[in-house]
Amino acid sequence: MPYPQELQELIKTVEQTRSERVERKRKGIEVGALSLKERDKRLKSYHPDFKDDSRREIRVGPSKGYAISPEIVDTLESGSRLNPDDIDLNDISYETDLLIIGGGGAGGSAALVAAGAGAKVIIATKLRLGDANTMMAEGGIQAASKLKSDSPYWHYLDVIGGGHFTNDPDLVRTLVREAPSTLAWLEGLGTMFSKEPDGTLKTMHGGGTSRKRMHYAGDITGAEIMRTLRDEIHNHPDRIDILEFCPAVELILDSGGRCAGAVLYNLDTHEYIVVRAKAVILATGGSGRLHIRGYMTTNHYGATGDGLVMAYRAGVPVVFLHSVQYHPTGIIFPEQAEGLLITEKFRGAGAHIVNVDGDQFVYEREPRDVEAASIIRECSDDVGKEVPTPSGKCGVWLDSPMLEFLHGPGYVKKEFPGKYILFKRYGIDISKEPMLIYPTLHYQNGGIEFKSDASTVLEGLYTAGEVAGGVHGENRLMGNSLLDVTVFGRIAGHSATEYAMNKDMPEGLSLDHVVRYHKELKKARIDTGMHSPVILPDYTNPDVKEKQVVIAP
Amino acid sequence: MASQTVPVEVKSETKSEEKLIPINVMDRRYMVPENLTIMKALEYAGYQLTRGCGCRGGICGACGTVYRMPDSHRIEVALACQTIVKEEMFLSQIPFFPRNKAIYDLYEIEPEQSTLSEFYPEIFKCIGCGTCTRSCPQDIEVMDYVAYAIRGEIQKVAELSFDCVMCGLCIARCPAEEAQPLVAILARRIYGKHIAPKAKHLSDRVTQIENGHFDKSLEDLMKFDAEKLKELYVKREKESELPDPDWEPEDKSHL
Numbered sequence: 001m002p003y004p005q006e007l008q009e010l011i012k013t014v015e016q017t018r019s020e021r022v023e024r025k026r027k028g029i030e031v032g033a034l035s036l037k038e039r040d041k042r043l044k045s046y047h048p049d050f051k052d053d054s055r056r057e058i059r060v061g062p063s064k065g066y067a068i069s070p071e072i073v074d075t076l077e078s079g080s081r082l083n084p085d086d087i088d089l090n091d092i093s094y095e096t097d098l099l100i101i102g103g104g105g106a107g108g109s110a111a112l113v114a115a116g117a118g119a120k121v122i123i124a125t126k127l128r129l130g131d132a133n134t135m136m137a138e139g140g141i142q143a144a145s146k147l148k149s150d151s152p153y154w155h156y157l158d159v160i161g162g163g164h165f166t167n168d169p170d171l172v173r174t175l176v177r178e179a180p181s182t183l184a185w186l187e188g189l190g191t192m193f194s195k196e197p198d199g200t201l202k203t204m205h206g207g208g209t210s211r212k213r214m215h216y217a218g219d220i221t222g223a224e225i226m227r228t229l230r231d232e233i234h235n236h237p238d239r240i241d242i243l244e245f246c247p248a249v250e251l252i253l254d255s256g257g258r259c260a261g262a263v264l265y266n267l268d269t270h271e272y273i274v275v276r277a278k279a280v281i282l283a284t285g286g287s288g289r290l291h292i293r294g295y296m297t298t299n300h301y302g303a304t305g306d307g308l309v310m311a312y313r314a315g316v317p318v319v320f321l322h323s324v325q326y327h328p329t330g331i332i333f334p335e336q337a338e339g340l341l342i343t344e345k346f347r348g349a350g351a352h353i354v355n356v357d358g359d360q361f362v363y364e365r366e367p368r369d370v371e372a373a374s375i376i377r378e379c380s381d382d383v384g385k386e387v388p389t390p391s392g393k394c395g396v397w398l399d400s401p402m403l404e405f406l407h408g409p410g411y412v413k414k415e416f417p418g419k420y421i422l423f424k425r426y427g428i429d430i431s432k433e434p435m436l437i438y439p440t441l442h443y444q445n446g447g448i449e450f451k452s453d454a455s456t457v458l459e460g461l462y463t464a465g466e467v468a469g470g471v472h473g474e475n476r477l478m479g480n481s482l483l484d485v486t487v488f489g490r491i492a493g494h495s496a497t498e499y500a501m502n503k504d505m506p507e508g509l510s511l512d513h514v515v516r517y518h519k520e521l522k523k524a525r526i527d528t529g530m531h532s533p534v535i536l537p538d539y540t541n542p543d544v545k546e547k548q549v550v551i552a553p
Numbered sequence: 554m555a556s557q558t559v560p561v562e563v564k565s566e567t568k569s570e571e572k573l574i575p576i577n578v579m580d581r582r583y584m585v586p587e588n589l590t591i592m593k594a595l596e597y598a599g600y601q602l603t604r605g606c607g608c609r610g611g612i613c614g615a616c617g618t619v620y621r622m623p624d625s626h627r628i629e630v631a632l633a634c635q636t637i638v639k640e641e642m643f644l645s646q647i648p649f650f651p652r653n654k655a656i657y658d659l660y661e662i663e664p665e666q667s668t669l670s671e672f673y674p675e676i677f678k679c680i681g682c683g684t685c686t687r688s689c690p691q692d693i694e695v696m697d698y699v700a701y702a703i704r705g706e707i708q709k710v711a712e713l714s715f716d717c718v719m720c721g722l723c724i725a726r727c728p729a730e731e732a733q734p735l736v737a738i739l740a741r742r743i744y745g746k747h748i749a750p751k752a753k754h755l756s757d758r759v760t761q762i763e764n765g766h767f768d769k770s771l772e773d774l775m776k777f778d779a780e781k782l783k784e785l786y787v788k789r790e791k792e793s794e795l796p797d798p799d800w801e802p803e804d805k806s807h808l
Contacts, residue, residue, distance in 0.1 A: 192749065538601065
């Protein structure tokens with residue numbers, strides 16, 4: 001759907017201010033970034049995390065009393081999908097050294113490292129191998145690779161400043177210290193990073209970076225990394241088994257209370273599957289499809305926070321889930337593409353965010369939470385400078401055409417082929433017309449508690465990626481999630497293999513922790529009427545939903 | 554207007570007052586809102602998708618779909634998450650199509666003219682019909698890259714196929730029974746590993762880190778309290794926004 005007449009009129013206003021803004025950019029005159037104090041005020045006034053009723057205390061379990069998004073609390077306070085009495089844990093379908101739950105960037109990296117170290121691995125994944133948020137990450141992957149202008153020291157400062165100085169220092173150190181070697185590992189797997197003719201990796205800025213250290217593969221960096229990992233995983237059928245369409249629904253513990261496998265659920269045949277493993281890596285990813293605060297999301301279809309629920313029932317605390325990341329630039333028009341991500345690379349390359357009057361109201365490279373809060377503020381009654389959409393929503397402009405003036409004609413199509421084609425399908429040429437955007441639910445900043453060796457408080461359970469919390473504190477910077485999944489995925493693969501190789505196959509498998517959790521729910525008189533993990537969101541038309549029946553066997 | 558600004562996503566992602574049009578899902582007719590994508594229309598009709606749905610953003614290749622319009626003999630292709638429904642379309646998703654991936658050790662592979670055809674000799678069966686190119690929802694010149702693969706031009710295959718989402722529609726439709734995306738990813742990986750120039754600065758940096766070059770400065774940072782970190786954070790020099798490969802900070806410490 002091309003821009004209707006009303007919006008085309010408003011675009012003229014953006015065009016009128018463009019040359020002045022381009023000129024300023026060329027001279028290096030920037031709209032001032034907010035001070036730390038101003039950032040704090042902006043967030044508390046406008047970020048969805050700080051709205052009334054945006055947090056609720058969890059009433060049971062290891063993090064009882066911790067207030068987080070109500071949508072996540074609901075999943076934690078729901079009963080299991082399994083009745084433990086109905087499951088025969090002696091009927092074991094698979095035995096392995098290492099069970100990896102989740103087939104995204106973290107699980108995939110872990111599998112390759114573990115298989116390389118000699119472990120037998122099973123990857124159990126909800127959808128297909130590679131159906132994960134990693135696949136959708138567009139912008140890039142950070143690493144301090146430039147010798148004369150950058151180092152892990154500066155990367156560390158950017159990460160911890162972006163996270164409002166709340167991040168776990170040891171996790172941050174690990175992230176930035178292992179970043180270059182992880183990037184080199186990906187290069188060695190044949191990932192096609194964008195390079196100069198002499199092999200120098202191309203880099204860009206991202207929101208909140210002091211140095212250009214965003215490495216990329218066109219505008220599909222995550223997809224390029226994920227399909228490379230996937231192809232390599234398929235090269236090791238002797239060591240890695242892949243169970244697709246088999247999400248885990250509960251962890252299994254052994255007689256010593258150690259993690260000893262999981263119960264999977266076959267989405268095709270609806271049967272449960274018992275996997276016994278010496279160690280388990282939880283790499284289930286994020287939770288955007290829970291639609292926190294009712295927001296649209298950039299996340300893939302299976303991102304329903306399953307790992308949080310399974311680990312929590314088994315006694316692993318959750319951290320940093322009080323903050324949720326809204327990506328500043330989600331598509332708000334055309335409606336068919338609503339919620340989809342517009343990569344931060346547009347702003348990294350210098351594209352301004354402007355309001356209905358064509359005025360730049362915020363520095364375009366604030367950390368994501370500050371940028372998002374500023375856009376929400378602009379569209380609020382307090383300011384009222386929003387651009388209305390035909391369906392009664394609103395947004396602000398991301399002025400992509402100004403990149404053609406800054407970097408030369410053809411730049412947008414060349415650097416952002418994916419987004420160029422996407423909009424072209426709707427009759428919008430983003431090298432000539434700006435994009436209409438609004439913040440969209442993007443990333444689970446927090447997750448289950450873990451240490452820098454990827455271990456958790458539950459012996460035998462390791463974790464990596466978006467399901468794990470603490471690396472990014474209260475706010476993640478662009479380019480640090482592809483880095484997080486690969487760095488900690490590799491560490492998890494290494495640590496879990498080392499642990500598993502010294503262990504016998506666990507005995508005395510049980511789901512007693514689920515029984516205990518159910519008792520705790522009952523004692524607290526909690527009944528959400530739901531079961532968790534959620535597994536998949538339900539977008540069925542409510543009229544149809546009302547009439548759906550389950551035919552008795 | 555401004556008070557209703559938060560774009561609350563209706564869980565069904567649809568609104569009831571929209572105009573409905575008929576579509577035929579595997580020959581079964583449903584009335585769906587005219588402006589939905591094929592994927593959202595399926596969900597509107599009541600399908601709870603497991604197969605045929607992944608990223609919902611046009612990059613994962615899970616939702617390859619074929620359709621025909623009643624007034625044309627042509628087979629059209631689409632990614633269900635990216636394509637708006639058309640009145641009276643007859644559609645079927647093809648979420649999976651069999652393909653046999655070659656197993657290889659990328660470290661051992663030599664980028665020779667014959668490398669691609671050694672692993673996928675069936676590329677020589679290409680009859681040049683162009684069905685693959687017409688079947689590509691990403692508008693990739695599939696037949697052209699197969700031609701380059703036959704000639705052993707690995708870099709060309711890698712570049713031409715870069716936007717491939719591996720949905721497999723070309724595989725499903727190829728009369729020569731090829732699995733083009735598998736040839737393409739082998740080419741991209743060989744190119745990335747063996748042909749593209751290496752990032753020497755990256756391996757130099759890895760060596761520095763392995764030698765403990767930054768251990769002390771990182772340990773110091775870990776000890777600092779939030780106040781000290783804030784002070785350092787605010788003072789960071791920012792690299793120029795515009796392209797300047799020679800930019801260097803004035804403060805050369807910690808490099």
